[in-house]
Amino acid sequence: xxxxxxxxxxxxxxxxxxxxxxxxxxxxxxxxxxxxxxxxxxxxxxxxxxxxxxxxxxxxxxxxxxxxxxxxxxxxxxxxxxxxxxxxxxxxxxxxxxxxxxxxxxxxxxxxxxxxxxxxxxxxxxxxxxxxxxxxxxxxxxxxxxxxxxxxxxxxxxxxxxxxxxxxxxxxxxxxxxxxxxxxxxxxxxxxxxxxxxxxxxxxxxxxxxxxxxxxxxxxxxxxxxxxxxxxxxxxxxxxxxxxxxxxxxxxxxxxxxxxxxxxxxxxxxxxxxxxxxxxxxxxxxxxxxxxxxxxxxxxxxxxxxxxxxxxxxxxxxxxxxxxxxxxxxxxxxxxxxxxxxxxxxxxxxxxxxxxxxxxxxxxxxxxxxxxxxxxxxxxxxxxxxxxxxxxxx
Amino acid sequence: xxxxxxxxxxxxxxxxxxxxxxxxxxxxxxxxxxxxxxxxxxxxxxxxxxxxxxxxxxxxxxxxxxxxxxxxxxxxxxxxxxxxxxxxxxxxxxxxxxxxxxxxxxxxxxxxxxxxxxxxxxxxxxxxxxxxxxxxxxxxxxxxxxxxxxxxxxxxxxxxxxxxxxxxxxxxxxxxxxxxxxxxxxxxxxxxxxxxxxxxxxxxxxxxxxxxxxxxxxxxxxxxxxxxxxxxxxxxxxxxxxxxxxxxxxxxxxxxxxxxxxxxxxxxxxxxxxxxxxxxxxxxxxxxxxxxxxxxxxxxxxxxxxxxxxxxxxxxxxxxxxxxxxxxxxxxxxxxxxxxxxxxxxxxxxxxxxxxxxxxxxxxxxxxxxxxxxxxxxxxxxxxxxxxxxxxxx
Numbered sequence: 033x034x035x036x037x038x039x040x041x042x043x044x045x046x047x048x049x050x051x052x053x054x055x056x057x058x059x060x061x062x063x064x065x066x067x068x069x070x071x072x073x074x075x076x077x078x079x080x081x082x083x084x085x086x087x088x089x090x091x092x093x094x095x096x097x098x099x100x101x102x103x104x105x106x107x108x109x110x111x112x113x114x115x116x117x118x119x120x121x122x123x124x125x126x127x128x129x130x131x132x133x134x135x136x137x138x139x140x141x142x143x144x145x146x147x148x149x150x151x152x153x154x155x156x157x158x159x160x161x162x163x164x165x166x167x168x169x170x171x172x173x174x175x176x177x178x179x180x181x182x183x184x185x186x187x188x189x190x191x192x193x194x195x196x197x198x199x200x201x202x203x204x205x206x207x208x209x210x211x212x213x214x215x216x217x218x219x220x221x222x223x224x225x226x227x228x229x230x231x232x233x234x235x236x237x238x239x240x241x242x243x244x245x246x247x248x249x250x251x252x253x254x255x256x257x258x259x260x261x262x263x264x265x266x267x268x269x270x271x272x273x274x275x276x277x278x279x280x281x282x283x284x285x286x287x288x289x290x291x292x293x294x295x296x297x298x299x300x301x302x303x304x305x306x307x308x309x310x311x312x313x314x315x316x317x318x319x320x321x322x323x324x325x326x327x328x329x330x331x332x333x334x335x336x337x338x339x340x341x342x343x344x345x346x347x348x349x350x351x352x353x354x355x356x357x358x359x360x361x362x363x364x365x366x367x368x369x370x371x372x373x374x375x376x377x378x379x380x381x382x383x384x385x386x387x388x389x390x391x392x393x394x395x396x397x398x399x400x401x402x403x404x405x406x407x408x409x410x411x412x413x414x415x416x417x418x419x420x421x422x423x424x425x426x
Numbered sequence: 427x428x429x430x431x432x433x434x435x436x437x438x439x440x441x442x443x444x445x446x447x448x449x450x451x452x453x454x455x456x457x458x459x460x461x462x463x464x465x466x467x468x469x470x471x472x473x474x475x476x477x478x479x480x481x482x483x484x485x486x487x488x489x490x491x492x493x494x495x496x497x498x499x500x501x502x503x504x505x506x507x508x509x510x511x512x513x514x515x516x517x518x519x520x521x522x523x524x525x526x527x528x529x530x531x532x533x534x535x536x537x538x539x540x541x542x543x544x545x546x547x548x549x550x551x552x553x554x555x556x557x558x559x560x561x562x563x564x565x566x567x568x569x570x571x572x573x574x575x576x577x578x579x580x581x582x583x584x585x586x587x588x589x590x591x592x593x594x595x596x597x598x599x600x601x602x603x604x605x606x607x608x609x610x611x612x613x614x615x616x617x618x619x620x621x622x623x624x625x626x627x628x629x630x631x632x633x634x635x636x637x638x639x640x641x642x643x644x645x646x647x648x649x650x651x652x653x654x655x656x657x658x659x660x661x662x663x664x665x666x667x668x669x670x671x672x673x674x675x676x677x678x679x680x681x682x683x684x685x686x687x688x689x690x691x692x693x694x695x696x697x698x699x700x701x702x703x704x705x706x707x708x709x710x711x712x713x714x715x716x717x718x719x720x721x722x723x724x725x726x727x728x729x730x731x732x733x734x735x736x737x738x739x740x741x742x743x744x745x746x747x748x749x750x751x752x753x754x755x756x757x758x759x760x761x762x763x764x765x766x767x768x769x770x771x772x773x774x775x776x777x778x779x780x781x782x783x784x785x786x787x788x789x790x791x792x793x794x795x796x797x798x799x800x801x802x803x804x805x806x807x808x809x810x811x812x813x814x815x816x817x818x819x820x
Contacts, residue, residue, distance in 0.1 A: 073778040074771070078472075080782065082766075103749065103774040110750040111770045119766040355497065356504040372476075372513040376505045377468075380497040384467040387781055388474065 033230065034265045037193075037238045039296045043413045049288060049315030052412045055266075055296050057123045057193040058236055059115065062091045064296060065312045065408050067303070067401045068125060068320035073098045074108070074118050077325060078391040079398065081120045087367055087395055088402030093125040093320055094118075096186055097132035100176070101169050105189035113191030125194035125240075125320075128183045128225075131300075133157055133167045134201040160200060162217065180224040184239075188232060196240045196268060197225035204272040208248055215244040215251055215271075219258050226262060238265035240298065243287055246272045247279065256290040266296040269316075281310055288314040305334075305345045305404060309421040312408055324401050328393035331382050333361045334400040337426035345425075349393065354379040367399030427624065428659045431587075431632045433690045437807045443682060443709030446806050449660075449690050451517045451587040452630055453509065456485045458690060459706045459802050461697070461795045462519060462714035467492045468502070468512050471719060472785040473792065475514045481761055481789055482796030487519040487714055488512075490580055491526035494570070495563050499583035507585030519588035519634075519714075522577045522619075525694075527551055527561045528595040554594060556611065574618040578633075582626060590634040590662060591619035598666040602642055609638040609645055609665075613652050620656060632659035634692065637681055640666045641673065650684040660690040663710075675704055682708040699728070699739045699798060703815040706802055718795050722787035725776050727755045728794040731820035739819075743787065748773040761793030 036058045043052040055062040069076060069084065071092045076084055084092065094114060099105065111117040115124060134157060158166040164179030180198045187195040199218040202211050222241055229239045241264035245251030259267050269287055273280040284299065291297055296317040302308065303321020311319060324334060331350040339362065340347050347354075347361070360370035361378070369378075369392040381389030404424060411420035430452045437446040449456040463470060463478065465486045470478055478486065488508060493499065505511040509518060528551060552560045558573030574592045581589040593612040596605050616635055623633045635658035639645030653661050663681055667674040678693065685691055690711040696702065697715025705713060718728060725744040733756065734741050741748075741755070754764035755772070763772075763786040775783030798818060805814035 073774075073780055075775055075778075075780040075782040078781050078785070080766075080785070098778070102778050103770075107750050107770065107774070111752055111768055117768065117771045117774075356501055358505055372474075374505055374511065376497075376501065377511045380467075380501070380511075381469055384469075384492070384496050386467055386469040387472050387784075388469040390781075391472070391474070391785075 033233060033235075033263060034238050036235050037265055039266070039294065041294075045412055045415060045417065047415070048313045048417065049293075050312045050412050050417055051315060051317070052409050053296065053317060055123070055317075057238075059121055059123045059193055060090075062123050062318070063409060064317040065308075065405055065412070066090055066318050067308070067324075067405050068093050068298075068318055069325060069398060069401075070095070070320060070322045071118065071120075072322070073102065074114060076398075077329065077394065078387060079325075079394050081118060083368070083395060084398060085122065087399040088406070089122070089398060090402075091123040091125065091318075092120065093127065094190065094192070095132060096126050096129035096183060096190070099126075099190065100129060100178075100186050101171050105186040109189040109191075113189070115191060123194070124192045125298075126187045126190050126192040126196065128196045128198040129178050129186070130165070130183070130198045131201050133165050133178060134203075162220070164198070164221075165200075180221040181228040184225050184228040188237065191236070193237060194240060194266070195229065195237055197222040197242055197264075199242045199244060199270055202244065202246055202271055204246075204275065208246075208251075211244075211246040211248060211272075212251055215246075215255055218242065218244050219255070222258070222262070226264070230263075240264060240266045240268050242268045242270040243291065244271040245287075247274045247283060249286055252283065252287050253290060256287060260290075260292045264295065266298065267291055268298040268300055270300055277307075281314075284311065284316070285314050288316070291315075303401075305337075306421070306425045308404070308408070309417070309425065312412070313417060324397040325394050328397045329390045331389075331393065332397075333378075333393050334397045335362055336424050343426070349375060349378045349389075350382050351379075361396055365396065365399065365403075367396045369393065369396040369399075427627060427629075427657060428632050430629050431659055433660070433688065435688075439806055439809060439811065441809070442707045442811065443687075444706045444806050444811055445709060445711070446803050447690065447711060449517070449711075451632075453515060453517045453587055454484075456517050456712070457803060458711040459702075459806070460484055460712050460799050461702070461718075462487050462692075462712055463719060463792060463795075464489070464714060464716045465512065465514075466716070467496070468508060470792075471723060471788065472781060473719075473788050475512060477762070477789060478792060479516065481793040482800070483516070483792060484796075485517040485519065485712075486514065487521065488584065488586070489526060490520050490523035490577060490584070493520075493584065494523060494572075494580050495565050499580040503583040503585075507583070509585060517588070518586045520581045520584050520586040520590065522590045522592040523572050523580070524559070524577070524592045525595050527559050527572060528597075556614070558592070558615075559594075574615040575622040578619050578622040582631065585630070587631060588634060588660070589623065589631055591616040591636055591658075593636045593638060593664055596638065596640055596665055598640075598669065602640075602645075605638075605640040605642060605666075606645055609640075609649055612636065612638050613649070616652070616656070620658070624657075634658060634660045634662050636662045636664040637685065638665040639681075641668045641677060643680055646677065646681050647684060650681060654684075654686045658689065660692065661685055662692040662694055664694055671701075674701075675708075678705065678710070679708050682710070685709075697795075699731075700815070700819045702798070702802070703811070703819065706806070707811060718791040719788050722791045723784045725783075725787065726791075727772075727787050728791045729756055730818050737820070743769060743772045743783075744776050745773075755790055759790065759793065759797075761790050763787065763790040763793075 038056040241259035303323035357375035432450040635653035697717035751769035
């Protein structure tokens with residue numbers, strides 16, 4: 033099992049758990065720490081994957097939930113799998129589908145998990161049982177049952193390098209009892225996922241386990257023990273990370289201290305620059321988030337905090353002060369957007385509703401994140417992570 | 427005047443007025459016949475101009491009307507002109523702004539000129555006087571007066587290679603008297619445009635005159651005489667071309683027979699494949715139309731008629747029969763879309779509302795049109811235009 037996959041730690045920081053490594057896959061190597069961009073529905077919105085690679089991208093992910101509903105995993109298999117369909121020959125991760133089911137289902141578990149309580153989305157999650165999660169398609173209202181086995185079967189059809197076990201994404205505002213019960217069911221689901229995975233394993237894919245336990249240290253301990261003791265290739269830190277950044281750091285630090293050091297660890301849904309610096313200092317190897325690409329579509333261009341003039345990690349190109357600005361977003365940036373276009377032109381494209389503006393800013397933000405992760409890896413190797421963080425976050 | 431511009435006929439067909447030529451500009455050569463793509467608001471929707479060039483594009487146009495309102499010609503001048511702003515170093519044409527003013531203004535003169543009468547757009551054209559056209563901005567309701575001089579001044583700010591004189595786009599359903607009166611005013615506007623042009627000419631730009639006269643042979647004669655006798659670098663065939671394709675062919679044929687042979691001739695707003703073949707047989711040198719790029723955004727991929735199975739010049743990738751089709755749009759096509767993506771994937775992108783689908787089809791259609799024009803030029807040189815038309819149109 034996993035004989036075409038390998039995780040090598042190439043440098044271990046002496047002061048913190050931060051480390052550099054390489055994840056070897058049948059589709060090449062991911063240098064870690066690294067950032068995984070979201071090709072949610074089998075496409076990065078507005079940017080083709082050849083461009084993603086040119087701008088330094090090593091790995092992307094797609095979402096099982098969206099793809100099982102449109103176009104369906106059988107269609108993707110008929111089109112040769114996700115790599116061939118998207119024309120991407122690099123490493124590829126899919127999630128289990130659980131996050132979106134529970135997110136759309138609980139109103140918004142996304143907000144819940146992140147500690148926000150206000151949401152009034154229609155509920156589409158119908159029932160969670162030991163068997164799996166029953167939900168209604170957001171596309172056509174049809175009924176679906178996603179079980180741990182089904183999730184693995186779909187991810188097998190997708191043909192991704194990295195699969196993830198189905199878990200219940202436990203909301204934030206539930207009791208410890210609920211969190212504990214949910215965690216144990218997620219563990220049983222994880223074992224079923226692993227069994228289904230091994231049952232058809234052809235050495236072309238690998239499986240991530242997920243740590244649950246919410247905000248409770250003792251539950252986190254039980255859940256890290258569980259994943260450490262089972263044959264997962266890698267781990268993801270899941271479940272509620274609390275209601276504040278401080279609590280998130282505590283939970284991640286505590287969880288990371290107990291996780292096996294010889295497997296890669298992914299932190300789900302984190303994409304802010306300072307959050308990434310904090311994550312790598314706890315030993316996180318990979319991150320994913322829609323933030324850099326979604327921000328771009330709303331006119332946000334990632335920059336070092338010192339450049340934004342307002343303490344933020346981005347500038348908003350829609351701002352009128354850029355109307356006649358002949359300079360690129362960042363004169364030191366070598367992305368194809370900064371090499372071609374002025375802030376004034378990008379401002380115009382957004383004002384005029386031209387999708388080229390979204391494309392151009394997405395390219396910039398992708399390049400920015402890849403440059404950031406390259407800098408992070410260099411800083412770890414040279415034991416100057418704190419100094420590097422100051423350069424990016426001020 | 428026009429000393430940095432030159433039109434050379436490199437091959438004259440013996441059976442028809444069809445010809446091959448080269449238009450030399452300060453930004454390179456346009457081989458004719460050729461097709462001009464519409465970067466309406468200073469962008470091809472969804473495709474960057476480096477890709478446009480890779481797919482064989484030699485020339486694009488932008489619309490004065492849209493750009494004078496957003497971002498404004500002063501802003502474009504501040505950003506170094508349209509070439510620099512868009513990052514396009516090839517030949518570039520702008521229109522006068524008139525078409526959209528009259529098009530939005532008369533309800534839809536676009537439909538009128540093309541012989542369709544139904545339209546219920548709000549009127550934004552307020553008044554046409556000898557001075558110019560007064561209209562309300564579709565963006566913020568502000569009032570604007572576009573005069574022949576103002577149009578030239580704006581196009582000077584844009585810095586395009588080819589400017590066009592302001593004319594009144596006479597609707598279809600008006601009397602001969604109106605058409606004649608309108609034509610004479612357009613001639614006076616053309617002389618004012620030419621005077622304004624010469625007044626500040628720095629040899630970096632050139633000017634197109636427009637033939638009016640609607641569907642009336644005698645008026646077309648007067649208008650061709652007018653443009654032939656004045657110092658325009660090139661001509662455009664404007665005004666109403668009638669209510670049917672047959673009438674359009676008659677009017678274009680008649681007009682072309684009288685136009686000076688030593689100047690390039692542009693046919694406004696024509697982009698269908700069979701229409702282009704008919705046009706080149708009358709001696710038309712360049713065409714423009716939003717059709718190939720707009721069609722792409724609605725899922726239409728241009729193909730040879732023999733491939734569409736329904737007599738059309740395109741297939742609609744949204745059609746369910748493409749859902750699991752692993753083949754490219756056209757297995758003989760060398761565009762970057764056909765080299766990368768299956769029909770099944772493109773179908774999925776459109777179903778999922780991913781803008782990458784629009785981008786990919788736009789690239790295909792751009793490549794298709796450029797390949798068509800290359801084939802047309804080859805066919806003219808080898809005196810086999812009819813045979814070539816059969817290959818494309820069945």
